[in-house]
Amino acid sequence: MSPSAGSVETWLIAIKKLQHAANETRDRWICNQPGERVPLKDAVGRIALTDCISPECTPQFDTSAMDGFAVSSLATKDASLTHPVQFRVIGTITPGSGCLDDSGIAAYGMEPCAEIMTGGRFPDRAGPLGQLDACVRVEDITIAIYGNSNSMEQWRSIIVTKPVQPNAHRRIAGNDIQCSEVLVKAGQRISSSHIMPLSSLGFQDTEVMRKLRVGIWSTGNEFVTKSASIADVNGPFLQAASTEYGAEADFLGYLSDDVQSLSQSFHSHALSDKWDVLITSGAVSIGKFDFIRAALDGCGAKVIFHGLNIRPGHPVLFALINLGNSSLFPIFDN
Numbered sequence: 641m642s643p644s645a646g647s648v649e650t651w652l653i654a655i656k657k658l659q660h661a662a663n664e665t666r667d668r669w670i671c672n673q674p675g676e677r678v679p680l681k682d683a684v685g686r687i688a689l690t691d692c693i694s695p696e697c698t699p700q701f702d703t704s705a706m707d708g709f710a711v712s713s714l715a716t717k718d719a720s721l722t723h724p725v726q727f728r729v730i731g732t733i734t735p736g737s738g739c740l741d742d743s744g745i746a747a748y749g750m751e752p753c754a755e756i757m758t759g760g761r762f763p764d765r766a767g768p769l770g771q772l773d774a775c776v777r778v779e780d781i782t783i784a785i786y787g788n789s790n791s792m793e794q795w796r797s798i799i800v801t802k803p804v805q806p807n808a809h810r811r812i813a814g815n816d817i818q819c820s821e822v823l824v825k826a827g828q829r830i831s832s833s834h835i836m837p838l839s840s841l842g843f844q845d846t847e848v849m850r851k852l853r854v855g856i857w858s859t860g861n862e863f864v865t866k867s868a869s870i871a872d873v874n875g876p877f878l879q880a881a882s883t884e885y886g887a888e889a890d891f892l893g894y895l896s897d898d899v900q901s902l903s904q905s906f907h908s909h910a911l912s913d914k915w916d917v918l919i920t921s922g923a924v925s926i927g928k929f930d931f932i933r934a935a936l937d938g939c940g941a942k943v944i945f946h947g948l949n950i951r952p953g954h955p956v957l958f959a960l961i962n963l964g965n966s967s968l969f970p971i972f973d974n
């Protein structure tokens with residue numbers, strides 16, 4: 641059957657048929673193939689084989705969103721320029737430094753505060769007026785230094801002249817990622833934006849499906865015999881586009897305009913199971929030398945569509961060959 645005006649399908653219907661065939665092939669076969677483990681740096685563009693589940697929450701504990709001082713917000717509720725509140729600095733917390741080191745440091749009757757850097761763990765400490773629950777930014781306070789700079793007696797205090805809101809600049813544990821959250825779903829294409837959450841939870845590699853293997857031919861005696869100076873543009877393009885979409889692409893060479901040899905090439909390549917998808921360009925219209933359809937019919941392929949109401953690309957054809965597992969998807973050229 642040639643792609644006559646009566647047999648053409650709409651683009652939308654063709655895409656649905658294509659997706660249906662692709663989903664069936666994936667569910668029936670590709671998902672059951674063994675995957676491979678790749679380091680995160682090589683995972684972008686690959687399809688996740690399994691769900692990546694967060695083993696814990698991040699941040700694991702409350703952290704500061706600003707560089708400043710952890711104070712009791714309650715102690716600042718009446719703070720003003722005329723009634724400043726003073727806190728004594730009892731230590732410094734940096735990211736990774738863990739809990740506040742409290743070896744002998746005391747506030748000596750004054751409200752305590754802890755210097756805290758962005759990403760530092762909120763101290764589990766309370767002063768007389770309550771828990772050090774909020775961070776006041778370093779630019780919002782005044783620092784006073786007491787004592788002799790040459791002696792161990794030196795100590796610092798901060799002066800707060802405005803109320804600090806409860807939990808100000810405090811990132812709550814689990815705010816970024818919850819425990820058991822799905823970071824990447826099986827079947828999802830991994831993008832660079834997945835790498836940060838995966839890294840933050842200690843993933844160094846991930847399990848992905850093996851790459852789809854695509855075999856590509858260009859057809860036409862003009863390429864086989866090199867009789868004319870016509871450059872093959874579809875072959876290089878289809879390899880590049882397949883690679884861009886995450887496949888492993890092999891260029892299989894040039895096919896001549898001959899039904900028998902076309903049919904034989906399809907048969908042997910589909911049977912080999914070396915490729916998941918075979919793509920041809922050319923010989924798919926209704927010209928005297930357009931033998932793709934006859935060759936496919938000759939090797940028992942099931943044509944899903946041949947001819948769409950689009951221009952350019954009207955004679956495009958999609959077929960499934962069930963000899964091995966390959967789908968054959970010849971496309972037009974012009």
Ligand SMILES: Nc1nc2c(c(=O)[nH]1)N[C@H]1C(S)=C(S)[C@@H](COP(=O)(O)OP(=O)(O)OC[C@H]3O[C@@H](n4cnc5c(N)ncnc54)[C@H](O)[C@@H]3O)O[C@H]1N2
Nearest residue numbers: 703705706707708735736757758759760776777778779780
């Ligand atoms: N008092 C103020 N504090 C902050 C202000 C501000 O205006 N006033 N701005 C905040 C904003 S906004 C940002 S953004 C951060 C920028 O901080 P830095 O670029 O100086 O980064 P660090 O302080 O070194 O680190 C912050 C945090 O990020 C963690 N970190 C750093 N590198 C990595 C890495 N490669 N992988 C994972 N995590 C990393 C680090 O351990 C800290 O936890 O400043 C705010 N503070």
Ligand code: MOO
Nearest residue numbers: 704705706758759
């Ligand atoms: O510059 Mo910061 O990124 O607002 O958090």
